[in-house]
Amino acid sequence: MKVCVVGSGAREHALAHALSRTAEVVVTPGNPLIPASTDQPPEEIEADLFVVGPEAPLVDGMADRLRARGALVFGPGADGARLEGSKAWMKELVAAADVPTARHGTFTDRAAAEAYLDTMGDLFVIKTDGLAAGKGVLVTTSRQEASDAVAEYLSGSAFGDAGRTVVIEEGMVGPELSLLAVCDGQGAVALAPAQDFKRVGDDDTGPNTGGMGAYSPVPDVDDALVDQVMDRFVLPTLATLRARDIDYRGVLYAGLMLTPEGPKLVEYNVRFGDPEAEVVLPRYDGDLAQLLAEAASGRIESSPSFTADAAVTVVAAAEGYPRSPRTGDVISGLDEASSVPGVVVFGAGVARDERGRTVTAGGRVLAVTALAPRLAEARIRAYDAIDRISWPGRFSRGDIAAAAAAGDPAEVTGAG
Numbered sequence: 001m002k003v004c005v006v007g008s009g010a011r012e013h014a015l016a017h018a019l020s021r022t023a024e025v026v027v028t029p030g031n032p033l034i035p036a037s038t039d040q041p042p043e044e045i046e047a048d049l050f051v052v053g054p055e056a057p058l059v060d061g062m063a064d065r066l067r068a069r070g071a072l073v074f075g076p077g078a079d080g081a082r083l084e085g086s087k088a089w090m091k092e093l094v095a096a097a098d099v100p101t102a103r104h105g106t107f108t109d110r111a112a113a114e115a116y117l118d119t120m121g122d123l124f125v126i127k128t129d130g131l132a133a134g135k136g137v138l139v140t141t142s143r144q145e146a147s148d149a150v151a152e153y154l155s156g157s158a159f160g161d162a163g164r165t166v167v168i169e170e171g172m173v174g175p176e177l178s179l180l181a182v183c184d185g186q187g188a189v190a191l192a193p194a195q196d197f198k199r200v201g202d203d204d205t206g207p208n209t210g211g212m213g214a215y216s217p218v219p220d221v222d223d224a225l226v227d228q229v230m231d232r233f234v235l236p237t238l239a240t241l242r243a244r245d246i247d248y249r250g251v252l253y254a255g256l257m258l259t260p261e262g263p264k265l266v267e268y269n270v271r272f273g274d275p276e277a278e279v280v281l282p283r284y285d286g287d288l289a290q291l292l293a294e295a296a297s298g299r300i301e302s303s304p305s306f307t308a309d310a311a312v313t314v315v316a317a318a319e320g321y322p323r324s325p326r327t328g329d330v331i332s333g334l335d336e337a338s339s340v341p342g343v344v345v346f347g348a349g350v351a352r353d354e355r356g357r358t359v360t361a362g363g364r365v366l367a368v369t370a371l372a373p374r375l376a377e378a379r380i381r382a383y384d385a386i387d388r389i390s391w392p393g394r395f396s397r398g399d400i401a402a403a404a405a406a407g408d409p410a411e412v413t414g415a416g
Contacts, residue, residue: 001289004028004045006062007053010348010367011274015051017344018281023049023289032358033334033347042066049074049293052250055271056131059085063250073249074296076270080241080248084270087167088129094265097240099233101265102257103170113150116168117143123171128153130162137198137208139171172257172264177221178214178276179254181234182304184295185247188234192283192306193221194276195404200322202399209322210364213400215312215375216279219407225263229254233265249296278346278367279311309342310375312382312401313367318349319393321363328353329360329391337385342371342378345385360391376405 001023005015008027013034016025020035026045030037042050043065050066052058052075061078076083083090088106095101102125107113117124124146128136136159138149146168153163178196181188194216200206233254241248253269253276272281281288283306291302318325330353337345346369349362366389370381379401386396 001049001293002026002047003049003051003289003292004042004047005051005053006042006057008034009054009274010346010364011272011277012053013346013348014277014281014367014369015053015272017346018284018288019051019292022287031347031350031361032352033345033350043069048072049289049296051075051292053271055081055084055269058250058270059131072293072296074292075250076248077246079244079246080250081270083252083268085131086129087127087267088165090268091167093240093244094237094268097236099236099265100262102172105168106165107150107168108154108165110151110154113154113166113168114147117146117150120168120170123173125169125171126150126153127167127169128159128163129165129167130159132159132162136162139208172259172266174257174259176266177218177229177256177258177263178273179226179229179234179256180272180276180280181230181252181254182291182295182300183234183238183248183250183252184300185242185249185298186238187300188230188238188252189291189300189302189304190226190230190234191304192216192280193218193226194273194280196273196276197397197400200317200397202397207322209317211273211275211315212317212364212397213312213314214273214275214279215310215378215401215404216276216283217306217310217375219375219404229256229263232263237268247298249298274348275313275315275367278313278369282344282369282371283307283309283311307371309371309373310378311369311371312375312378313346313369314382314386314396314400315348315364316366316368316386316389316394316396318360318363318365318391319395325349325360325363326393327360327362329393331358331360331365331389331391333389334358336388337368340370340381340385340388342381343385344369345389365391365394374405375401379405
C-alpha cells in the first residue's frame with residue numbers, strides 16, 4: 001500500500017514513522033527531517049490512501065477535493081471539519097448530542113460578552129471561534145484580562161477574522177485527557193489515551209501554545225474510562241453528525257477535563273493531536289495503514305493494539321515562542337539525540353538553509369520522543385536526548401510527565 005501524508009510538522013513525521021512499518025509513505029510537503037518528503041501537491045500524487053494531517057486543509061475542504069477525484073481519504077470533509085473550524089458550531093452540535101461540556105456562550109458583541117463575563121465564576125476561558133494554531137485560548141482568573149481578551153479578539157487585532165466571534169466558557173478544574181478515536185462514519189475505535197501540556201512554562205504558567213509535550217499511557221485512565229468516553233462523547237457526536245448528513249471518516253480528538261462531576265468536553269479536534277500523535281503513534285503495535293484505510297473505506301475491522309512501553313515527548317521550542325519565535329538558527333546535535341536508546345526526533349518547524357544546514361523555521365521546532373518500559377525511564381531518555389540538541393535561545397518545559405512518572409498525576413486547571 002502507498003500512503004500519502006499531507007502536512008509538514010511533527011504530527012506528520014510521527015504518522016509517516018508509524019505508517020512506514022507496513023506501507024510505502026510519501027509526505028507532502030514534509031520537512032527536511034521527514035524521509036520521502038516531496039513538494040509535489042497531493043492532487044498530483046498517486047496513492048492508495050491519503051491521510052490529511054493538519055486542521056487548516058481539512059477545514060478548507062482538501063478531503064472533499066481528493067475524494068471527488070476518486071481517492072481514498074482519511075480525514076473529514078469540510079462539513080465535519082467545522083467541529084474544529086468553528087468552536088461555536090462545535091458547541092451547538094455537542095449540545096444537540098447531549099455531550100457534557102462547560103457552560104458557555106457565543107458572542108460577536110462586546111457588551112453582551114461583558115455581561116456574560118459578569119455571570120461567571122473565578123476562572124474564565126476565552127476562545128476564538130476560528131482556527132488560531134492552538135493559541136487562540138486564554139485561561140485566566142483575572143476578570144480584567146478576560147475583558148481585554150474579548151476586546152482584542154472581537155476587534156480582530158489579536159487573531160483577525162478567527163476571533164471576531166468569541167466563545168466564553170466557565171473554567172473547569174481537573175486533570176486533562178486526550179483521546180483520539182478513529183472513525184469510519186458509523187462507529188469508532190479508541191487509540192491509547194494521552195495527556196499533553198499546553199502552557200509554555202513549567203507548572204502550567206504562561207500563555208497557551210500548540211503543546212509543549214505529552215505522554216502515554218496515562219496513569220489511572222483505565223479501559224472503563226475510555227469506554228465511558230466513547231459511549232458518552234464520541235459515539236453520540238458521530239450519531240448527531242450522521243443525523244445532519246455528515247459522513248465523518250477520520251480522527252475525532254476529544255480533549256477532556258476529568259472534573260469532580262465526571263469527564264467533560266473541552267474541545268474536539270478533527271485530526272491527530274500534536275504533540276499527542278508523537279506519543280500515541282510510536283506505541284501503536286499493529287498495521288496503522290490498514291486501520292486508517294478501513295476507516296476511510298467506511299468499515300473498521302481491525303482492533304487497535306499498543307505496546308506496553310511508555311512514551312514521553314518533549315518539545316524543543318524557539319526563543320520567543322508562542323508570540324514571536326525567532327527563526328533561521330542552525331540546529332546541532334540531532335544525530336547525538338537520535339543515538340539515545342528508544343528516542344526518535346520528530347521534525348516540526350525546520351528547514352534547510354542555503355548551505356544545506358538544518359535550521360529553525362517555526363515556534364515548535366522539534367518533538368523529541370522516547371519509549372521505555374516505564375514512564376520514568378522514558379522521561380529520562382527524552383530529556384537526555386533533548387539536552388544534546390542546541391541552537392541559540394532553545395527552550396523546553398522541564399516538567400513534562402514529571403508528576404505522572406512520580407506516581408502523582410498532575411492536576412491541570414482551565415478548559416483550554
